[in-house]
Amino acid sequence: MTPAAGLRAIGWPVQPGPEWLELQARHPLARLARVAEQHRSGYRLADGPDAELFSAESPPEWQRNLNDPLQRAGVGDWVLVEGGQIVALLPRRSALKRGAAGEHYRQQLIAANIDTAFVVTGLDADFNPRRIERYLMLVHGGGIEPVVVLTKSDKGADIDAALAALQPIRDEGVAVHAVNAKDADSVALLSPWLQPGHTVVLVGSSGAGKSTLTNTLLGNERMKTGDVRASDSRGRHTTTHRALLPLLSGACLIDTPGMRELKPTGEEKPDRSAFADIDALAEQCRFRDCRHEREPGCAVRAAIEAGTLDPLRVANWRKLADEVAVAAETLETRQAQNADERKPGEKRGTRASNKWQDRKRDGH
Structure with a gap:
């Protein structure tokens, strides 16, 4: 696989914007990569679907400017790297954000450069049309296409009733699919949004089935899964950090921990x-x-x-x-x-x- 094809397989656009190309011209010796994991100690980056992740440190100005996390790279961002340090952050073409939890207003970046967001909800006590509407507000606010994925269709839930409850959302053009997240044939309903070069982020509550869905799309048990409480169908945070994962289809998937609080940023419509x-x-x-x-x-x-x-x-x-x-x-x-x-x-x-x-x- 050529370097260009490798980058395309982890989401590099066919026609990158002029600002992207200008930054590359300023740093001709830099290595282009995408943030796959973000940790307190630094970043883990990818420059191809099969290559091993490599580490890079953030530039000093990011370390000094700790009060504005949006100015630092997050999972899904494209960066330029020289000598083991990030030297430039390429402009984002989309960003999924929320108001950070707590009393004080602050924006939190969930993922960047996303094409589609799978809003994952279980067909059990996790099902809540009002919360789905809130997710859609945040997703649309980031310039991202939403798809509602109803998991646990094999648990005897009333799928028709759930689809009827979400009919107003469907009437607005939002796709809604009920799947058995453990069954590859069922999950194949989502393949139109998992084409080569596309990036999809999974969002939803803990216990909604995001990790199970991720494992099925990957074709292996890479992500931990856990039981949910019978009282409210909520689970523990089996996903502890955001991660960019290349799929066999040529798409990229970003799994995220469950979000209990969905505060708007003020940029939504x-x-x-x-x-x-x-x-x-x-x-x-x-x-x-x-x-x-x-x-x-x-x-x-x-x-x-x-x-x-x-x-x-x-x-x-x-x-x-x-x-x-x-x-x-x-x-x-x-x-x-x-x-x-x-x-x-x-x-x-x-x-x-x-x-x-x-x-x-x-x-x-």
């Missing part, structure tokens, strides 16, 4: 994920600032009362839109703070950050 139908109805309301509660001429309330719109979806739409608005305000304030020089002795408390804290205390 809820109406462009799983709620385009509700957003279109809202445009028909008599008042532009309609809250869809008791206002006259509310098209959203009319659809709920007519039985054509699920009130639980509407509640989730409003909740997510509110969370994104607060996160967007906080993000804008942080960006303005970073752009301005801090005045001597000035205290930088912000209304947006206080609002974020108040919402957390109120349980939102």
